[in-house]
Amino acid sequence: MKSSRLNVAFGRAWLAAGYAFLFLPIVALVVYSFNDSPLPNQWRGFTLKWYAAVRGDTELLSAVVLSLKIALLTACGSVVLGTLAAFALVKYRRFFGRTLFAGMVNAPLVMPEVVVGLSLLLLLVSVQHDFGGPQRGLLTIWLGHLLIGMAYATVVVRARLQELNPQLEEAAMDLGARPAQVFWLVTLPMIAQSLVSAWLLTFTISLDDVVISNFLSGPGSTTLPLVIFSRARLGLNPSVNVVATVSVTVVATGVAIASWLIARAERQRAADLAAAARA
Secondary structure (H helix, E strand, O other): HHHHHHHHHHHHHHHHHHHHHHHHHHHHHHHHOOOOOOOOOOOOOOOOOHHHOOOOOOOHHHHHHHHHHHHHHHHHHHHHHHHHHHHHHHHOOOOOOOOHHHHHHHHHOOOHHHHHHHHHHHHHHHHHHHOOOOOOOHHHHHHHHHHHHHHHHHHHHHHHHHHHOOOHHHHHHHHHHHHHHHHHHHHHHHHHHHHHHHHHHHHHHHOOOOHHHHHHHHOOOOOHHHHHHHHHHHHHHHHHHHHHHHHHHHHHHHHHHHHHHHHHHHHHHHHHHHHHHHH
């Protein structure tokens, strides 16, 4: 009995240490966004002047807006393309080139981002030389992020599709529903949670990316991670902490709301299934 309690206490302590290692730096970042000192390691008192100073930092604000645009476009495009790829791999077990297609979809997950970024840069330079465009900017960064995001979205949606009971779709078709109706009325509601999860995942990956953005960005199209990375070489000031604090707050709020909506939908689905079983 004593050994069991010791194991439980050790497991809880190890879990607490892991969470502290992950989240204490974020807490410190939030705290020092209110630091009156411009030095990141010296506390001089509480102030809100850095929050006011951010409003005049045009470089930082432009980077935030650009990163949000790219992340939104990447998340939406990744979910659409990832869903199509997942359907092709799950619903159509045999077609010409399936192995090659599956390998190409999963390749960005295991390939170093430096290799992916360099390959895209060389491809972009060749296209610019032959056709005169596109110039490096929002479009090229979005295409690079879309390549990575589609692979992650495919994995998430594919895992959900493999768990679905195919008899539900077959029953809908037996009742006269056309394939499009089966998708919109039966399949899509059942995979909606995975679509939300894939959207949040790819949005976060795009917002956080440095390597791909560094290869594909051009003059006047610098994302927020690149601005922070460039300023870190010269010494950060609390204005960067302010942007990071706002980002953490917004993302945490969005994840909490999404988790609550997913949990509520899951409870409603379980209640509907139980009611149908009783009937």
